[in-house]
Amino acid sequence: MASAEQLVFELTNPDLRENALLDLSKKREIFQDLAPLLWNSFGTIAALLQEIVSIYPFLSPPTLTPGASNRVCNALALLQCVASHPDTRTLFLNAHIPLYLYPFLNTTSKTRPFEYLRLTSLGVIGALVKVDDTEVISFLLSTEIIPLCLRTMEMGSELSKTVATFIVQKILLDDVGLRYICTTAERFFAVGRVLGTMVTTLAEQPSSRLLKHIIRCYLRLSDNARACDALRNCLPEMLRDGTFNNCLRDDATTKRWLQQLLHNVSGGNRVPPPQSLAGLEHLLG
Template identity: 70%
Template structure:
């Protein structure tokens, strides 16, 4: 009897989800449907295919995003506007995360609609929330470790956008942006892309260096973890490794983060591995890079 009751409740709940999806198509009912569907992301496993394959739904979500563009410049975004569009972004993150819809999501170039939000610099809470939620969509993509995601992102301006946020965003935004950069670097094509020219490498190294100096003053273990992992991955490239021997911040060599590292063994291990990589100037390195740092191309 209890089983039958739970099945009935599940059927009723599913009908409500279908109804909210239908309500997204109507501008008058959309505002209520957005938060209701957003709450269901964790409990309805196939919500992403339902959203993607239902008529007009993705167009409605993109309309919510485009409608906010005029509030970006001049900066006039309200908390109500930010909450509403972030509910739409949360549903897009659901689509970006799902294996059945991710490829189509990329083929439709939907992440590009979010980039205007990542360009914003206002430090007010509505804008910060908007940037963080937009980064969450990109973070959901890179978390899958799929080649097609990195291939797509490397054709866009995501790296400079992340670097800007890493330099001037809130701690949480910096953490997500650095995580995205880390995931791009961990892919061979991403590492090759960043280390291909002096300008790309030096921009990344400069921002990471600024972050280390800032973290020495205001420590954040979770942010430090991603920064160290980025440095370690850069050290896998022979030319970048040679350059890092000259430009690695002293704070990483001088135990400035000993308190943080005592509680985080993985970050401590990565840092020790990084320092070992930079100390080991092997003959094979010399053959590969002519014992010279990364040069301008």
């Protein structure tokens, strides 16, 4: 079996790169400290970025082939490894590498190559937010990550929707993220509208995993007094009337979250919403 060092070295050779990408992506869990090796090896990150940029021309019009999608997703899997590692995460952010993935998240084709591309790209962002780090959240909020996640939450596959909703959830769980979303009516409305649409869809096509993240997003929004006031009148009725009782039957944690959410929006002494959030109930209703 080729060593990690040998495979990483082969990434810089265009003739050997495709097989090296495949081998490394398959074995990235067994190679210890692969992320620092990828980051610190001469030309390696440049080679991975070259793989990403090379398929931009196939995004619009959508002509990405399954083989090209698989190849770039192997490169993305290695970037996810770098994004996950504590020694390389900050370096990864400081180089603004997540921005190279945003064109993939901006695609709308529902064919398998594009869905796989979006899902793998979301996996890189998901790896960044998995560790609670305000620096990561602040960086992402300075970019277009919220609109891109909302787009996937509306039109992606169930798995892509779940990862995108998880990313939004992790952003909301950070105080900086919650404050950002609740600062303006437009941001709150954008998130609330997509969450509401997803709840309606889940009533017809249940997914307990996706519902769990949606409820957690709503519960976190209810921690903000102004957002909680807006949610009183615009929280989907299906979350109140027992529609999802069967779906949540075996999930005690999510049932507890839903009960807390309903308690939060049903009463308590909340300050009146400021003018910036006035009218949200009508918009989201």
